[in-house]
Amino acid sequence: MSQRMGPICARAGAAFAILIASAVAGATTWKREATLVDLMSQSELILHGRVTNVADGFDGRGIPYTEVTLQVFDALKGEAGHQYTFRQFGLIHPRPLGDGRVNLMVTPPGWATFAKGESTIVFLRKSAAWTGLRTTAGLSQGKFTVDMAGAANRTNNAGLFRGVQVDASLLGDAQKRVFSTREGAVNARAFVSLVKQAVAEQWVEKGRMRNAQK
Numbered sequence: 460m461s462q463r464m465g466p467i468c469a470r471a472g473a474a475f476a477i478l479i480a481s482a483v484a485g486a487t488t489w490k491r492e493a494t495l496v497d498l499m500s501q502s503e504l505i506l507h508g509r510v511t512n513v514a515d516g517f518d519g520r521g522i523p524y525t526e527v528t529l530q531v532f533d534a535l536k537g538e539a540g541h542q543y544t545f546r547q548f549g550l551i552h553p554r555p556l557g558d559g560r561v562n563l564m565v566t567p568p569g570w571a572t573f574a575k576g577e578s579t580i581v582f583l584r585k586s587a588a589w590t591g592l593r594t595t596a597g598l599s600q601g602k603f604t605v606d607m608a609g610a611a612n613r614t615n616n617a618g619l620f621r622g623v624q625v626d627a628s629l630l631g632d633a634q635k636r637v638f639s640t641r642e643g644a645v646n647a648r649a650f651v652s653l654v655k656q657a658v659a660e661q662w663v664e665k666g667r668m669r670n671a672q673k
Contacts, residue, residue, distance in 0.1 A: 492618025493597030496670045499654065499663050501596035502582040504537035507605075507651055509578050511542070515551045522590055523550045523564045527573045529581075535651060536658045545583065545593045547571070571595040571602035571613070578605040580651065609644030610651075617642045622671040629656075629667060 499505070508529035515525045524546040531539050549566030556562055566572060571594075573579070582601035586593050595601030599613035612619070620638050630638065633649035634656075662668035 492614065492621065493600040494621060494623050494670055495619055495654075496623055496663055496668060498582045498596045498601050499536070499657065501584055502536060502601070503585045504539065504583040505535040505581070505654060505658065506531055506537075506539055506543060506583070507533045507535060507578075507580045508543070510573050510575055513551070513573050513575050515549075515554075518546075518590075522592075523548070523554075523562060524592060525549060525551055525566055525573070529579070533651065533655070535580075535655045545586075546591065547594050548590070548592050569598050571599045573602075579603060580605060580610055580647075580654075603650075605647045610647040611644040615642055616640060616645060623668065624671050625662070625668040629660075629662065 506529060508531040510527060511530050512528040513525065515523065517523055525548075526544060526546045528542060528544040531541055531543050547566065547570065549564055549570070550562065551565065553565060554562045571581070580603040582596040583593050584596050597612075600619075601612070603610040603612050620640060623638070625638065627635070630653075631649075633646060634653045637645045637649045637653055657663065657668055660667070
């Protein structure tokens, strides 16, 4: 919404904000710690790549978005070309509108954020039917930054493997070390291999990798 609006504009802005909030409500309600099973089961597309561009703006209906373009190294789930672009809700920063107002509808707290040049693994939910926007599964937990230390999400992988049961016969030594991690970065190559194999062999769908019963 924007600052310095008159009564009519304020009511229209409030109604618009409520509409948008309802459209993204499903993406903003997530338990505090998502497991790998959660992320995989909620994702339509899982990509490993490098961020080549980040921009924001408004679509034809005035909905604010951040647009992320990836150079795709590997599609771990779903299909994507050498370059993939998606949009998520919210601006990067508040934006002056040129008439004394400022649009404050930025990316909500707790959502994934992106920086040009970073290497990442993203677990992407289906695009919203009305807006076409996407979010990462588990919000910031579904975006992993890859660097010299390995791959880690914003919660430093806390709870990522907690309570996850997997058939040990499916795992190589490097993958076993990934699963033994309680918190902190994991070997990126082993993590990518693990996710790609789990998708290809439908570990989650066949119950070979699952959350422990509570």
